[in-house]
Amino acid sequence: MPIRILPPQLANQIAAGEVVERPASVVKELVENSLDAGADQIEIDIEKGGSKLIRVRDNGSGIAEQELVLALSRHATSKITDLNDLEAITSLGFRGEALASISSVSRLTLTSKTLEQSAAWQASAAGRDMQVEVRPAAHPVGTSIEVLDLFFNTPARRKFLRTDKTEFSHIDELIKRLALSRYDVSWQLSHNGQVVRRLKAATTEEQRQKRVAALCGRVFAENAAFIQNQYGDVRVWGWIVQPQACSSQLQCQYSYVNGRMMRDKLLNHAIRQAYGDMLTADQQPAFVVYLELDPRQVDVNVHPAKHEVRFHQARLIHDFVVSALGDALSQLTAPQPAEDRVNRVQETSAYNYQPEQPVSSQVGRGSSYAPRQPGTAAVKRELSYWQHSHKAADAQTEAPAELQPATAASSPAAQTKITDAPLIVRNRYLLKQYADDVLLIDLVPTLSAYFAANTLTAMPLLLPLRISISAVQLRTLTQLADSFRRAGFDMLLTDNTVIVRAVPDWLRQTVLGHWLPLWFEQLVQHSDDEVVGVLLSMLLNANGVAAVTVLSSVPQVLSLPEYWCCAPLQLDTTLSLLTRQQP
Secondary structure, three states: OOOOOOOHHHHHHHHHHHHOOOHHHHHHHHHHHHHHOOOOEEEEEEEHHHOOEEEEEEOOOOOOHHHHHHHOOOOOOOOOOOHHHHOOOOOOOOOOOHHHHHHHOOEEEEEEEOOOOOOEEEEEEEOOOOOOEEEEEOOOOEEEEEEEOOOOOOHHHHHOOOOHHHHHHHHHHHHHHHHHHOOOOEEEEEEOOEEEEEEOOOOOHHHHHHHHHHHHOHHHHHHEEEEEEEEOOEEEEEEEEOHHHOOOOOOOEEEEEOOEEEOOHHHHHHHHHHHHHHOOOOOOOOEEEEEEOOHHHEEOOOOOOOOOOEEOOHHHHHHHHHHHHHHHHHHHHOOOOHHHHHHHHHHHOOOOOOOOOOOEEEEOOOOOOOOOOOOHHHHHHHHHHHHHHHHHHHHOOEOOOOOOOOOOOOOOOOOOEOOOOOEEEOOOEEEEEEOOEEEEEEHHHHHHHHHHHOOOOEEEEEEEEEEEOOHHHHHHHHHOHHHHHHOOOEEEEEOOEEEEEEEEHHHOOOOHHHHHHHHHHHHOOOOHHHHHHHHHHHHHHHOHHHHHHHHHHOHHHHHOHHHOOEEEEOHHHHHHHHOOOOO
16 A cells, blocks of 8 residues: 555544544533633533533634634644743743534534724634634624534544433533632533532632532541742742541542643652651542652653653652641641641732742641651652662671770770671660670660760751741751751741751751651750750660661761760670560
């Protein structure tokens, strides 16, 4: 068979197979055109699940008479003009295939009027012939598109349509997602002459919350936490459901990138990872999350239906979302006094944000609860990583000729290699074997001495952490400002709020949103020289994973005996300790 160019009619039907999967696909393309045209009132009328009639009316800018025929042609669009536009797409549509593809498998009528025209005009096209007829019509400023008898000329495609109820449920779900992407638009959805949804434009925070409650349900609204966070020109905001309220049934899981609804794998993975061990295997997260970034940093031209995008800095975006949502969830689940919870709600419930002050915040609806202990699998992963990272280094480390422990107890003097990786006992202690002796190392004074003698570099957080504090804590933190700086912290105090912008490297992998507020409370009762020691004592006494995390960040401590606070143990004492590891 010779190679030849396909006829336009056949090419349009092939494109329709990618764009027009079912009636909901038609509604999506038409409504996105209305939004691109600047409409703030959109009405969608459906008959028989969309197989008989799909009508979309809007009050947008309209289409000029001389462009009606062109609008139904393939690869004709007003959204982009050159390659530079393709690199920074701000519109929902840009391919110029939707109307041509839809008209090739239906009977389409397009009626439109611009503000400059004195009368409206109507263009009609049906099926493969694609002959467009233009005639005068009566219509206000805006556009109406009617799609009749979808797939009338492709019976094989029509047979794959489901029942009218099922097809309309897909359309209803689509309108829910679109309505959550544009709060400034009024929506009306009707099926067989009956109004199913009528949503007024939501311009205030209260109205937006009411729309979320109406579309996502009462349970979602009562258990959702509002979050917003910004790092540079990347911003994430929206609502996430508390882990305790997540069920096994699939609830609202809506994500948006620059106002475009997404089913992006990277975003879904990041959101699920943010919940982490807070969800059981049969629980499903629930969220309505919006990601905003420079259009030049995201490629939307990767999927015919535009359901997925490609981020130029994919890892950064993934980590940003995980950090923002994970930190919000950790603060949300951390136990707080009732007064603090009220203050936090009043402080962070505002919808607006300040770009010059990157912060993370959330509003919880419902009671808080204690965070879960790390799962066994997580502990094993951390131990495996730590042992793998440092076993080789420890195996090559020579013991000093004379050991000078920080306590009065003596230690072995013979030079020998470390025979095994240290074993963590009761979180804050290490067992290290030298020749025939075993040393018990207390990590709290050991690490405190090391941190005090060495300058620690402040590592900027991807997301600065905002923590509410009392007046007493504010005075204490102000007095300890120099100590915090020497310890590797960069914090900003404003009113009754501390904004943590950087922490020492050994602390970055811990749950800062949980530990730092507790630390600030404890510092009120301790002296200046105990700043780091108080935090280490809290971390290591309460959490074995924290001990592994801290040691993995400062492995050199294990080979610097001058900082060790240790004592030799007899074999029977060692066995006794090992048999009492259970908390």
